[in-house]
Amino acid sequence: MTRILHILDHSLPLHSGYCFRTRAIMKAQIASGVHVAGVTGVRQDQHGVRAKTPLEHVDGLDFFRTVTAVNGPSPLREWREIAALAERITQVIKTWQPDVLHAHSPALNGLAALRAARKAGLPLLYEIRAFWEDAAVGNGTGRENSPRYWLTRQLENHVIHGADAVAVICEGLKSDLISRGIAPEKITVSPNGVDMALFGQPPAPDEKLRRELGLAGKSVLGFIGSFYDYEGLDDLIAAMPLLLKRNPHTHLLLVGGGPMEEALKRQAESVAASAITFTGRVPHDEVERYYGLMDVMVYPRKSMRLTELVTPLKPLEAMAQGRIVAASDIGGHRELIKDGETGTLFPAGSPEKIAEKLDxxxxxxxxxxxxxxxxxxxxxxxxxxxxxxxxxxxVYQRLIAHKTSRRAA
Incomplete structure (x- = not known):
């Protein structure tokens, strides 16, 4: 049985799109007969869930934890993170004996995995879910073309060139790598997907919740997720007064929270307070109750490198839940949605066009x-x-075969 060790920034029991993609991959691989486990770096603790033991079993999955405390100023702290994770991977390799290391971005994971792979003589597949430097710009923690942005890009390029194979989640990322001189045959596209066992049954409307939220008789537009600037929720809120003139019984339901939450609430108060509801963050096991009340899921992402290159997961989950999807026409959405066939696309950054297409x-x-x-x-x-x-x-089989032939030689 093939043994794959996934190297991760963080994992369950944390809840994030990153964690859910990892869970889906590992569960599907187990079902296909592959033996899998994960290793998380020190950032598992930084995300708010401190590991209690070096090995944790969560939702039927095994995760080896890096419990070393790391501190210091940047970039010293990051180099210490890499060293700690590389040492932990090496320990796990000795006891668990994987056939392939499958490291997932960001680049810090890839650097640690590359170090451990070379030491153990194991093949490495490096998977990019987004470019770390672009994600930092999108989250407001970095600036494009800054020294940190440039350095992060160089680190990523080092891992990409050093890995035996590279996987990306969409064609946008593949095209960008090819433009950097990476051979197309080295790259595999493994797109975001949906676990139909989790999302395959459209949720029934929760009438009690509908009454509590005052949504009876309303056409409900919905968004569930994190409130980052690049999500474009300010454009959607700005579209609401225009849409209400055409559809007075429309209501916008925003579920989640994040850096833009307070600014968005202030904006909503000034334009259409009675037609917009913020629920705050809700427990993961209650998300379906809110999905069931939403007629149209709206994803008004702004146009920037992150959103043009990377496909999001949320629209796919909404489609699986039997929701109508409306989204901005950025590259990441165009890979998923065909306007007029599987959903609706509208020009990014235009409240007027958003209102028109939603109408x-x-x-x-x-x-x-x-x-x-x-x-x-x-x-x-x-x-x-x-x-x-x-x-x-x-990809795994090719890497294993190549490793075997090298040893035989």
């Missing part, structure tokens, strides 16, 4: 069943984790 969508409910069916078929055929993970297998 059309709300007035064409007769077309919704066909759109929902087409979107679901797309998910089942092209974005189902049970089939998505099959793309890894030939």
């Amino acid at each position: 059309i969508t709300l007035k064409n409910r007769s077309q919704w069943p066909q759109t929902i069916e087409t979107a679901r078929k797309f998910i089942e055929a092209d974005r189902n984790w049970s089939s998505n993970i099959l793309g890894y297998h030939p």
